[in-house]
Amino acid sequence: MLPLSHILIFTTLLFLIGLYGVLTRRNVVGILISIEIMLNAANINFVAFSASLDVSPQIGQVFVIFIIVLAAATASVALAIVLSIYRNQKTIYTDEIDLLKW
Amino acid sequence: MDIFGLIGPASFYGFMAGILVLAVLTVTTRNLFHSAIFLAFTLIGVACIYFFLRAEFLGGVQILLYVGAIMTLVIFAIMLTAKMGDPSIPQSNRQRLPVFLALAALAFLLVPQIVKTSWKVVESLKTTSAVELGQALMSEFVLPFELISIVLLAALIGAIAIARSDQ
Numbered sequence: 001m002l003p004l005s006h007i008l009i010f011t012t013l014l015f016l017i018g019l020y021g022v023l024t025r026r027n028v029v030g031i032l033i034s035i036e037i038m039l040n041a042a043n044i045n046f047v048a049f050s051a052s053l054d055v056s057p058q059i060g061q062v063f064v065i066f067i068i069v070l071a072a073a074t075a076s077v078a079l080a081i082v083l084s085i086y087r088n089q090k091t092i093y094t095d096e097i098d099l100l101k102w
Numbered sequence: 103m104d105i106f107g108l109i110g111p112a113s114f115y116g117f118m119a120g121i122l123v124l125a126v127l128t129v130t131t132r133n134l135f136h137s138a139i140f141l142a143f144t145l146i147g148v149a150c151i152y153f154f155l156r157a158e159f160l161g162g163v164q165i166l167l168y169v170g171a172i173m174t175l176v177i178f179a180i181m182l183t184a185k186m187g188d189p190s191i192p193q194s195n196r197q198r199l200p201v202f203l204a205l206a207a208l209a210f211l212l213v214p215q216i217v218k219t220s221w222k223v224v225e226s227l228k229t230t231s232a233v234e235l236g237q238a239l240m241s242e243f244v245l246p247f248e249l250i251s252i253v254l255l256a257a258l259i260g261a262i263a264i265a266r267s268d269q
Contacts, residue, residue, distance in 0.1 A: 048155060062239060068167050072254075073257035079176070
């Protein structure tokens, strides 16, 4: 059995890589891709905790199912917004979408 | 049958390193389409981690939903919006170095705390089956289960309403 802390370090690094992508990408779709990586890191944490700590193993996995469903809903709505922005502004780069800035 | 006994922990570490490399490629590649392909392989790797942790149902759901559905959506969005093949457009903003330094500092803060904490782990890996998961969803978690179906319906209607053209 792998030590729990090694899995936690792995998911921490995965989460930080996703956060780096969110903070540095200019493309909105690239930011969404990075967010999916962050959600996956959290999911692995849920599964690892529920498998190796003294809790009922169903709880963590049910939470992961809910997160996957919410990620699917987020992705569909966010990509619809991206398409709408592209149709109106002809760009999907975050620093060029400045209609509400002054 | 235990997969761990079959492959050994060393290959598991190699596997995790491979996933991290794929994730780094995902967030740094200039071509967004390549980035989406790397994301698909990262997600498949995460599904394999679920299989190693004996959460077989989640591994299947991960491949079906993430690699199947969400990746299709993302690739559709890239093809409909991005102007690919123009290397003169920068794909990242100017805060790459400060972000990298801040996140490295965060990692140096978090990792020693994870190592120092004494987790109360049980000896054997605890597993559950899809049947038990379904029973938990239908008894203990029935209210969030119903709520999430409403959220899905709202997301469906909202996505159609936002993305359709005006004429």
